Amino acid sequence: MNFALIISVLLILIIIWLVLDFNLGRRKHTSLVSRTETAILHGNFEIFTHGRELFIDYFHAIRDAKKHVHVLFYIVKDDAVSREFFSLLKEKALAGVEVRLLVDPVGSWKVTKAAVEELREAGVEFSFSNPIRPPYLFYSSQVRNHRKITIIDGMIGYLGGFNIGKEYIDEDPVLSPWRDYHLKITGESVNFLQSEFFIDWQEATSKGLQGNPDYFPVRPQGVIRHQFIPTAAGHLEEFFIRLMGQADQSIIIGSPYFIPSKKLFGALLAALQRGIDITVIVPYTADHLLVQEASYRYLRRLIKEGAAVYQYKNGFYHAKTIVIDDKICDIGTANFDKRSLFLNKEINCYIYDPAFIERLKGIINKDIGDSVLLSLEVLNKRNISRSVKECIAGAISYFL
Template identity: 70%
Template sequence: MNFLVIFFGIVLLFIIWLILDFCLGRQKHHSSVRKMETPILHGDFDIFTHGKELFHDYFSVLREAERHIHVLFYIVKDDVFSQEFLSILKEKARTGVEVRLLLDRLGSWKVKGAAIKELRAAGVEFAFSNPVKLPYLFYSMQVRNHRKISIIDGRIGYLGGFNIGKEYIDEDPSLGPWRDYHLKIGSESVNFLQSEFLMDWERCTGVDLQGVAKYFPKLPKGDVRQQFIPTEANQLECMFISLIQLAEKSITIGTPYFIPSRKIFAELQKAVQRGVCLTIIVPSVSDHILVKEASFRYLRTLLREGALVYQYNKGFYHAKTIVIDDKVADIGTANFDKRSLFLNQEINCYIYDPNFIDRIKDILDKDIHDSTRLTLEQLNKPNLARSMKEAVAGVVSYFL
């Protein structure tokens, strides 16, 4: 009996510590962030939806770098493909190119000490972003740098959903072909990506490089009107709500995880009720436990109100996009889930160019064609295992 009292006392204290750690850590985080967004910029843009094509282009640009390579990824794995990526960085550093590599501490946990030692020996400047640290251990574990940006010679940038690992080039048979959206960026828009990388670098290393002129060459204006908006803490929720409120005819959302906040969900319902056609594309297979089941409570309600939901079935769908009418298309690193809304550091690109928006809509039409429409009858069909997973997912949805 005494043992049980002690055991449950320890469990209760642990739960209280978790709650206090998270609440106090979140409070401190929210008090320290500041809103950032660029003015309207004019860049040159290309879009990749297939990993092999993206990384053929990306690795070629890395190999052609002459002055500096600055890279931030959420995930770098420990496999043959990842080793090729790291080898390119080491080769360029040995030739005198400045290489800086910033990786999320937990997302890239497979990058071991030996690999880091080799990178530094070759001349690569390496740092981990967002280490787990006191006094808020649990909260700091949750706040991840989910941005994926690269800048080469200050003239070419990349931003989107792909990370570095074999699954991103279709070599994980459990997930099948990986469908994602990643932007290649040129002209004046690159300067802000460079600035964002250097701010994250300073945050993690204490080294301020913003005033280094060689990182910011004078660049011409491109053809595509756009702006970048980096977010963290609760900033993304406000941005998504603003986008939804703009819609007059249609909203299309492509996301691997559909777990909206209460406020965003209410705005989506209002949009459908005022006659906006809401279309949601999600994967039919899942890469994480419970994320699929966490979406069902929201999808069930939206289907009942007239939304269209499609499950992509030609591999794993990891795209992160919102398209509002013909007005704006959002492509970036943020998922449509509570982790991206409230915890992760993200960066999104808002595109206002009608021609490029049409190109994105063509890609979405192809993805819808490669999907199966989800019906309310399917979600309401009795399934005890699914119902149990939905119940658990509802409790922990903030962290999925």
């Protein structure tokens, strides 16, 4: 009896600590982060939807680098693709190119100490972003840098959903082919990606880099109107709600994880009530435990209210996009879930170019063609195991 009492008290104390740690950590984090969005910028864009094509182009651009290569990824694995990536960075550093690599310690937990030492010995400046640190250990363990950006010679930028690992080039038998959207960017807006990398780099290393004009070369302006939205500590919710409110005819959402906040889901329901057509694309096969079950409560309501929900079946759908009518599209690193809304550092690109939006819609229509329409009949079919998982997922949906 005494042992059971001790265990109960310890569990209560742990729960109290977790709640206090998380809420105090979030309060402090929110007070330190300001809302940011760029003015309208002009650049040129290429979009990649398959990893093999992206990484052929990406590795080629790194090989051609003359001055500096700055890289930030959420996930870098320990596999053949990752080793090729590391070898390329070491090769450029040994050739005299300035190379900096910043990765998230949780997303990139498979990066070994030996690999880091080899990178540093070759001259690559390496750091982990967003370390878990006191006094808010639990909260800081949940705040991840989910951005994926690369800047080469201050002239070329990459931004999107792909990370570094074999699954991203269709070498995972369960999740292949991998479907994602990633941008290659040139023009004046590369400056902003460079600045954002430096902000994250300084936070991780306490080393400022903004003063060197060599990082911000003069370049052609470009023709596609767009802006960047970097977010952290809850600001993404506000931007997504604002997007929903701008729709006059249609909203298309593509995301591997569909777990919106109460306010954001309310904005979707309000859009349906004013006659907006809503289309949602999610994966048929999940890549993480409980994320699919967490989405069902929202998808049921949307379908009941008239939205069309598609499950992508031609591999795994990891794209992150929102399209509002024919006037705005969003491509970036953020998922349509609470973790991206409230916990992760993200960066998204809003594009206002009709020709690019039309091209993206063609890609999305192809993805819809590779999907099946989800019905209430399927979601409401009696399944005790799924019901239990939905209850568990609902209780922890903030952290999925």
